[in-house]
Amino acid sequence: MGIARSVPQERRRATRVDRLERPSPCGARRRRNPDCRVIVVKISGSCHCGAIAYEAEIDPARVVVCHCCDCQKLTGSAYRVSVGTRRSQLVVHRGKPTLYVKGADSGAKRAQEFCPCCGSPLFTYDLQNPEKVGLRVGCIDQRSELRPSKQVWRRSALAWSSCLAHLPSQEQE
Template identity: 45%
Template structure:
């Protein structure tokens, strides 16, 4: 287990959690592409009992995922940063913490990928693109 903390982009919502670093994964589903405005999203799963919101109160909305399950998406109502996701009923015991909001994210590498069939056709070639350390 690893202790982490994080926040939204503006800092209004902060949290702490205990996570298993082996549970970091990439999702390529169309919902995650739309939600992040990118090719995929990275999330680490945590038990609800191991997640504490330490400041602020995120807003949420409900959406059905590509798998048909109801998902609650939590975000900062000031800056819009996606923070968490969870489900209803039995699915509410596990929360997904958005990788980009985690302060220790550099120590967390994805261990798996899901919804790979929806992956952007260029994802596997990203290392072949010209790269610059700054803009």
């Protein structure tokens, strides 16, 4: 995996997330780290019914909200939130996802992996480049700690999706 060293215990936040640091190519877009370091976080996740469980290492600065029409249809929602990892940094501990392949607007063949029991969307990747895997943030146990860093396909965004703060809300239903 190429991990250089663990961050000392005193620098860790009081969470279940293990943070590691490793060098990144200095040409990478990492404006927040002038010493050219990438923060790597170990996460765990599962589908809704628990039939599939996994662990992965991610860069929490790479959480993306996608508003494309495919993501809207595949989630049944206004957008999808994902974070990238490498296949070599993803370990499925339990279960076997079902594969669905969809042709994207770009012409790329996108693989969508989901739980065959409950239907939870778990992973996505380009069939031409399966080493880069997108993890669906909603299935990650540490999802409350992962904040999106950018949005893509805004031209497809539903107009009401950009500001929900003004709506009446309640803690539970």
